[in-house]
Amino acid sequence: MDVKVKERLCQVCGESKQIGRNFCAFTCESCKAFFRRTALKTIQLHCASNGKCEINVQTRRLCPKCRLKKCFDIGMRIDFIRSETDNKIRRQLMIEKKMKKLLQDMSAYSGDSSDNDSNANSGQEFPESDGNSSAIDDMDDWIEHTCDDSQGSSRQVMDIKYCLSGKSDILTEIRQKAQKLAVIPMCKTLTDYNGINQLESRRIDELLVATNVF
Amino acid sequence: MDVKVKERLCQVCGESKQIGRNFCAFTCESCKAFFRRTALKTIQLHCASNGKCEINVQTRRLCPKCRLKKCFDIGMRIDFIRSETDNKIRRQLMIEKKMKKLLQDMSAYSGDSSDNDSNANSGQEFPESDGNSSAIDDMDDWIEHTCDDSQGSSRQVMDIKYCLSGKSDILTEIRQKAQKLAVIPMCKTLTDYNGINQLESRRIDELLVATNVF
DNA sequence: AACAGGTCACGAAGGTCA
DNA sequence: TGACCTTCGTGACCTGTT
Known part of the structure; x- marks a missing residue:
């Protein structure tokens, strides 16, 4: 029972809501986010009370230094935070995934059945662009004319467009598909x-x- | 006896439940699934402990790199994982099988019990409507015989039918396409x-x- | 029965924005 | 900062084939 109660309280601040195992310890959402943001930072934190602040739900935001110290003390592990390069790769993969889906959708609606899966190496990087801005413009047109944005539904498309700036290869493909879009x-x-x-x-x-x- | 005990423990993590020979080694279900998912991936895995993590039931999910290494070490074989094209073919075959069954069900409902169709190409045909006695009528029949309306559940189908009323040419076209596509x-x-x-x-x-x- | 792949709820990462 | 979200890996359970 003691353990159960323990698992339902944040080991850092005592919060009782949204508790889960985060970075190897049972914490609340906010201490999880705090640790993720703070633990890898190199800047020196300063405590006005010689590092002896008590951390609870009310005081947790008053002294980042003591909060972080407690995070480490209760066993939160810095090596469970993904590296920035790792995150970069993941973001890149996500974008490519969305791109692929977008292309499939476009193919479907334009009746273009020539969309081949023969692209075996999906991990490949897109080639750099030589500054072709008109492809971006075309995409803007396409977004404007094909997306009902009354509920912000084209936001993801915009994100993809933004991330792809300078990747004219795939944009050319998009433009070709888009041209085939009758309606x-x-x-x-x-x-x-x-x-x-x-x-x-x-x-x-x-x-x-x-x-x-x- | 020693061997028997050995065969009842996962050689990767030591788990004792659901042990079987998977990809050429005795493992649990989760290590089997892990190997199937992970072994073919090309992305680089990263270990925080220089590839020296101990793998057991508790730790197995903490370091995919070391888990995969152990999978290979105990003799799991990557060539026992079916290729993606192989899986594609299998899925295709399964789908065709299911469709065949659905077509049979369909025939049963449409009262088309006579197998002597003049069209000999596929063996399975949409019931032919004589003349243009109205495709809508056919659809009515079909809806009546295939929809369980005990909870008003076929209302949407009826609405779709209503929307298509007066467009019997489209309906005919749908049927023709459907024949061609075997859907x-x-x-x-x-x-x-x-x-x-x-x-x-x-x-x-x-x-x-x-x-x-x- | 044995052993492939498929499914899906869930946990735990990162991301977003008021 | 923290509430809320998305994404992805996991593993128990399932289906299908041999």
Whole structure:
């Protein structure tokens, strides 16, 4: 029972909400975020009380130095924070993944069945651009004309565009696909249909597209 | 006896449950899944302890690099993992099998018990509507016989039908395309609508993929 | 029965923004 | 700073084939 209670309280500040195992210790969300942000920083922290501050939910934000010290004391491990290069790679992979999906969607709606999976080496880097800005412009057009942004739904597309600045190879491909796009239905025909949620109406869209009727 | 005990423990992590010969070594289910997922990946794994982590049930998830190393060390073989193309083919075959069964169900519902179709090419056909006695009628029949409306669940299908009324040419076209694509169970999947769950929409995806449209 | 792959809820990382 | 979110790896459980 003692252990159970322990596991339900943040070992750093005593918080009782959102407790989980973070960086090898049971902590709350805020101490987790604090440790992630602070532990790797090299700048010297300063404590006004000679490093003897008590850390609880109320005081935890008053002295970062003592809070961080307690984090280490209760066993939070710095080596469980992913390295910046690791994170960079992950972000890159995520972007490529989204890109691929975007291209698939475009292919589907333009009826372009020539989209081949033969691209075996997915971990490859995109070639650098020579400053082709018109591809970006084209993408802007495409975003503007094909996305219903009434609910911020094209935000991810914008992110991808931003991240891809200077990667004209794939942008050229996008432009080609985009040109084939006769019409629009990217953002769901039956969205507000009573009872059918977004996922389902998306499936219906796909079925209709599969028939090549619309 | 020693050997028997050995065979009842995962050679990677020492787990004692669900042991079997997996990829040429005696392992638990989780190490099997881990090896299947990880062994073929090309991305570089990183170990914080210079590749000297001890792997047991508690620690196995902490360092993928050392876990994978141990997998190889105890003799798990990467060539026992099926290739992606192999898996693709298998999935394709499974889908065709399922579609065949669905087509049979379909035939049963449409009262098309006579197997002597004049079209000899595929063996499985959409029930032919005589003349243009109205595709809508056919659809009505089909809806009536395949939808469980005990909870108003076929309402969406009916609405779709209504939207298509007066567009019998489109309906005919859909049927023709459907014949060509050998996709019947479009609405069959929606029949069980009670909220389309994840599994079901997954089926729809599979069917679409099976048509080679995308 | 044995052994491949598939599924999905869940835990624990990082990211975002008021 | 911290509440909330997304993403991805994990492992128990499942399906299908031999």
